[in-house]
Amino acid sequence: MGASDVNLAELIGSRICHDLISPIGAITNGLELLEMVGAVQGPEMELISGSVGSAGARIRFFRVAFGSAGDQPLGRSEVVELLKDLERASRVRITWNLSEPVPRNQVKLAFLAIMCCESAMPFGGEVEIATQGSAWTVIGTADKLNLDTGLWKGVTTGQFANKLSPAQVQFALLPDTASAMGRRVASETTATQVKLRF
Template identity: 55%
Template sequence: MFDAPGKLAELIGSRICHDLISPIGAISNGLELLELTGASNGPEMDLIADSTSNASARLRFFRIAFGPADHQKIGRNEIVSVLDDITKGTRLAVHYVPIEPQPRSFVRLAFLAMQCCETAMPLGGSVRIEAENGHWSISGTAEKMNLDPTLWGHLKGGQAAVTAAQVQFALLPLHATDMNRALSVETRENGVSLHF
């Protein structure tokens, strides 16, 4: 029996990602085989390849951001690979600083915080993820920031309805509280920083 609906939702999210990653991987493998035969020329095949790569990257990211998390550690190479793939072809640049493997639960918080930053940068920008002595800092900077006070107030304990595209604003404080981490937010004209 599950003691919280949120835990069940995490498992459902993880299951969806797990079940979709295999067929997307199969499509990617099929495209590679077509390329070997020389049958993969043309913009149509490029579109399929790009879309498949993008879908795979998103599923890998979502599995960490929205799936269940424990203290199992994730290595830097895997984290950087996910972040590089999810931002490829976008106007968002993410710089992940930690060198050592990090607990999945903290990486989940960082990914959710990164999504919050991304929401505030409609024209793109950069996000820097740092961790030192157990303290994490995620900072977003952009020439133009759009900090919706209702959404960002949610991170400071406010209660507001969120859409599916804004769910990170609801999940981040919930997961931080579950981990006994104090979440703080600092905003400025060209940036925002989240700490936990």
């Protein structure tokens, strides 16, 4: 996959997320109106509201992770709010240790790295994102990790021995997107921790 393929993937991601976020938002607004008038209450309503909220959070996250991204800044509050919404439907807790706004394309790399970490944590865990100068570190920690060593070896080069599944696409996009930005991905894994640097 070359830089032009990355750009095409970003455009596809942006288009899909853009087209889905409006109807999800409309459903959310409709549910809020139903709650206000007391038309529907009970566990069914909670299930629907929770599912729609989860879908909306994932789409907003995917819009950054898979969509086209320039160097316009994203502020801490916007990123943290997005990640908190994402956490509600996840077993993974995410800590964003950055206080200053950062370029959207760098947040995109961090979000792809978060997805890589999540894939190794089927039973939950914690992900921490930090920077030192221009270098980013994303660390995932869990009592039990499910590591696919081929994926974690390939994430540094973008070359994989086996064909990737749709659930693993972040492992291919992270090194290619980083390369297009003049960065390289490094990874380390232990029995309880995964670490990505770029």
